[in-house]
Each structure stands twice: as C-alpha cells, then as structure tokens.
Amino acid sequence: MDASSHIDDLAAFVTASPSSFHAAAEVARRLTEAGSRTLDERDDWTGTLTGGERVLVVRDGAVIALALPADASAVTPFRILGAHTDSPGFVLKPEPLLSGGAWQQLGVEVYGGPILASWFDRELELAGRVVDAEGRSHLVRTGPIARIPHLAIHLDRDTNTGFAPDRQRDTMPVVGVDGDPADLIGALAASAGLSAADVVGIDAITVDTQPPRRFGLDGTLFASGRLDNLSSTHAGVVALGAAQPEGVIAVLATFDHEEVGSESRSGAAGPLLADVLERVSAALGGDRSAFHRALAGSWCLSADAGHAVHPNRGDRHDPTVRPVAGGGPLLKINANQRYTTDAAGTALWTGICAAADVPWQPFVSNNAVPCGSTIGPITATRLGIRTLDVGTPLLSMHSARELCHVDDPARLAAAAQAFLSGVGSDR
Incomplete structure (x- = not known):
C-alpha cells in the first residue's frame, strides 16, 4: 500500500x-x-x-x-x-448528568495524560460500550453532544500567560441548558438500538468529532x-x-x-x-x-x-x-x-x-x-x-x-x- x-x-x-x-x-x-x-x-x-x-x-x-x-x-x-x-481523554463518571450555573454538564474523570487545553472548545461525542442485564456488550457512540468551554478572555485577562485548568472544576463538558429535556443514557442506548432501561453498565470516553485530514502547503502533513x-x-x-x-x-x-x-x-x-x-x-x-x-x-x-x-x-x-x-x-x-x-x-x-x-x-x-x-x-x-x-x-x-x-x-x-x-x- x-x-x-x-x-x-x-x-x-x-x-x-x-x-x-x-x-x-x-x-x-x-x-x-x-x-x-x-x-x-x-x-x-x-x-x-x-x-x-x-x-x-x-x-x-x-x-x-x-x-x-x-x-x-x-x-x-x-x-x-x-x-x-x-x-487519553475523559471517561464518563457514574450518575454523569450535572446541573450548575444554568447549564447541563457531564461528570467525567480524566483518563491518562491528555493535554487538557487541547480539549477545550471542541465538539465532543461519547463512545465506548454499554452492557445490558444479560451481560452482553454493545458498541455505542453518540455523535457531537458535548463541549468543554473556555472562560472568555474578558473574564480572565491572564489566560494567555498562565492557563492551568483545574482537572475537576474546568473540565466538565456542557451538553445543554438547565431545564431542557436530557436523557444521556437514552442517547447512548439509542446508538446501539437499545432503550435506556436495557442499560446496566457503561464504559464511555470523550472523542473529538473533527475528522482526520491532510493539510500543509503540499499536503504532506496529517492531523488526527x-x-x-x-x-x-x-x-x-x-x-x-x-x-x-x-x-x-x-x-x-x-x-x-x-x-x-x-x-x-x-x-x-x-x-x-x-x-x-x-x-x-x-x-x-x-x-x-x-x-x-x-x-x-x-x-x-x-x-x-x-x-x-x-x-x-x-x-x-x-x-x-x-x-x-x-x-x-x-x-x-x-x-x-x-x-x-x-x-x-x-x-x-x-x-x-x-x-x-x-x-x-x-x-x-x-x-x-x-x-x-x-x-x-x-x-x-x-x-x-x-x-x-x-x-x-x-x-x-x-x-x-x-x-x-x-x-x-x-x-x-x-x-x-x-x-x-x-x-x-x-x-
């Protein structure tokens, strides 16, 4: 090849x-x-x-x-x-839907050693597997549902000189506005053709949804x-x-x-x-x-x-x-x-x-x-x-x-x- x-x-x-x-x-x-x-x-x-x-x-x-x-x-x-x-990425925590500051967010745990700043302001999906009551595994991926937002520079004038995100406070992705309908388990289950009631276990990680691509003046570089x-x-x-x-x-x-x-x-x-x-x-x-x-x-x-x-x-x-x-x-x-x-x-x-x-x-x-x-x-x-x-x-x-x-x-x-x-x- x-x-x-x-x-x-x-x-x-x-x-x-x-x-x-x-x-x-x-x-x-x-x-x-x-x-x-x-x-x-x-x-x-x-x-x-x-x-x-x-x-x-x-x-x-x-x-x-x-x-x-x-x-x-x-x-x-x-x-x-x-x-x-x-x-590296962020793995979904148990009882993952959070509510704070009028936003719906995901509770996630840092997996491995990601460059945290690179994950901000990207449309993310969840992907992995769910396990049903009979112990069968099903692959799942949601498509873009989440984003970890940067704090605007107007609210943190030092962000370009000392950005050091807190691994707990600053990395919880937003998935919606507080009060809107939200069914995260249902979204995961639906991608495998299941109902939310079928799901008893979840192993899911965040994924950047931007596709791989060639770039550069002569197309010899590859980003993914x-x-x-x-x-x-x-x-x-x-x-x-x-x-x-x-x-x-x-x-x-x-x-x-x-x-x-x-x-x-x-x-x-x-x-x-x-x-x-x-x-x-x-x-x-x-x-x-x-x-x-x-x-x-x-x-x-x-x-x-x-x-x-x-x-x-x-x-x-x-x-x-x-x-x-x-x-x-x-x-x-x-x-x-x-x-x-x-x-x-x-x-x-x-x-x-x-x-x-x-x-x-x-x-x-x-x-x-x-x-x-x-x-x-x-x-x-x-x-x-x-x-x-x-x-x-x-x-x-x-x-x-x-x-x-x-x-x-x-x-x-x-x-x-x-x-x-x-x-x-x-x-």
Whole structure:
C-alpha cells in the first residue's frame, strides 16, 4: 500500500475507532474479512490449529491475532508486534448528568495524560460500550453532544500567560441548558438500538468529532485524534494482513489501558498475551517446555508513537539526536529501560528496515526531560523475550489532535510486515 492510500486507510480506521472497544472490533472485522478465524477463550483449542491458519482472540478492548506458517509447531518462535488501542481523554463518571450555573454538564474523570487545553472548545461525542442485564456488550457512540468551554478572555485577562485548568472544576463538558429535556443514557442506548432501561453498565470516553485530514502547503502533513496509538495498531493490521511468515508465528497484540499503566485483564501487564501464546503452543502439540523454547527464539516489536523535534521548542529534545517528521519511523532508546531497545534489537531493526527499504531514525530523550514508557518493558518482563521499541514521530502527542507526516505510518507498516514475515536474524 503506497503512503497516500495508507494514510487514507488510517483516517478511515481512526474514524471507525473512537474508543478502545471500537478499535478492537475494527481490528477483528478487518482481519476476519481477510480470512482470520475467531477463537473463543472458553473453548478447548487442543488439536484445532493447523499450519497456515490465521486466528484471533478478542478480549474487551484488546485483540491478539496470529498468522501461522505452514510448518508451524509448538517450538516455532513468535514475532510479536505490540501496540495499544486506548488514547487519553475523559471517561464518563457514574450518575454523569450535572446541573450548575444554568447549564447541563457531564461528570467525567480524566483518563491518562491528555493535554487538557487541547480539549477545550471542541465538539465532543461519547463512545465506548454499554452492557445490558444479560451481560452482553454493545458498541455505542453518540455523535457531537458535548463541549468543554473556555472562560472568555474578558473574564480572565491572564489566560494567555498562565492557563492551568483545574482537572475537576474546568473540565466538565456542557451538553445543554438547565431545564431542557436530557436523557444521556437514552442517547447512548439509542446508538446501539437499545432503550435506556436495557442499560446496566457503561464504559464511555470523550472523542473529538473533527475528522482526520491532510493539510500543509503540499499536503504532506496529517492531523488526527488518537494517532497515539492507532497509527501503530493500524500499521499492525496492515502488516499482519500482508505478512507471509516463514519460520515464525506472526502475532499482532493490541492492548487496552496502556495510557494508565496497562494493569488490567486486557492490558499488557495482564496475562492475556502469555495465555494466548501458551495455549497456541499447546494446541500445536507442545508442553510447557516447548512453549519456553519458542519464547527463547521470539521477538516483540513494541510499536508506539514517538516525538519529532518541535519547531518552537527544540530545547526539550536531545541536542544531537533530532528526529524529524517525514524521516521514517523511530527506534526508541533509553538507558534506564523505559524503552527496551538494545544493540541486538538495533541490529534486527537495521536489517528489517534495509529489507523493507524503509529509512529510520534513532530517538533518545534529553537528560533533563523525563522519558515516557511503553508496553515494551512490560512485555519483556512478562515473557522474558527480546524486545525493541519503535514508533511514528508525532507532534502534539496526547493532544486531542496530533500530527504526523503522511509518509511515516506507511513506512512503519512496511517495516512491521518484514518483521512479522521473519526477516532478520533471531540469534
């Protein structure tokens, strides 16, 4: 897929994925249409897998998808592309309708680390899932219903010199005027074809409703919400669909809750990936020893977003390592293991990108600026497998609307396809 087609498809993927639950459903839909079969975690998988098959497991907002080579066995190593489906925002609180100052508002809780100011004065929708009395989940999205309003400059003359919104007082979105009819649960339920009485549980997050778009003098820039980390999730779907694994089992692992530490049943710190991989190894006739032999030859490519040098604040970056938008995906390095890339991972990445004809750039943090982290260290700790960290360079990470160069997501997908196909040394 060329860069222009890839960015158009990424825009469609982001639009279809307003929440982690929607993203997982969209990943599953695309892979199913391409020939993958869904495995039920409650079933016995013994003897049900064969070489050459493609299968997937969905758990809440996470998906584990595998492409088996024709000669797959219990000791075949895994090539895992890890990404995440969630993004920062505001999650709906219980009893969410509030009344104050003649306005109807939503009670929301800050999720992850959003750039709060970027969320003001945008038309927002709610998206996620509702659960009915029988425990069935239904995807929901409301369309634009909410807005977090700035205080006018006439009422705060210092807003341009010291705007620091209070996370409780200033972030409650307005959804109407006090006294007007309001049925928030009904609006969520209706989007799933349910009545308000059917809904007994809600997991919903705010989403900016402005669609993704290309821009810039030559159209080479791309703005969108949730590029961290749907750009990597989408690259993984494209890469797995095109990969022809040889000597490895190709795996796409898209987790939820990375933005809040990954500690959940669908997060990278939970047992999901280890459980699925061990059960696949067992279904191919192996025991626990065979599974650990497979892990010993395995790699994880932790794909998350990274930072391009900021045009106005270059002082926040390393003075010599200066990755740019349009320069190719980043190889993320941190001596304190916030990223897991080491010399062996660098060698593998170099070979992969050479085979895929993809330029790449190193990334390392300024020593005076705290470094973020990814699922890479978590996966390495959970499974004991070799891991490296990569990602698309962005501006405005964790803004309601992030920015990348149109060429870089396709390059990440091309490198990921080579990785999942088994290119590069695994020694």
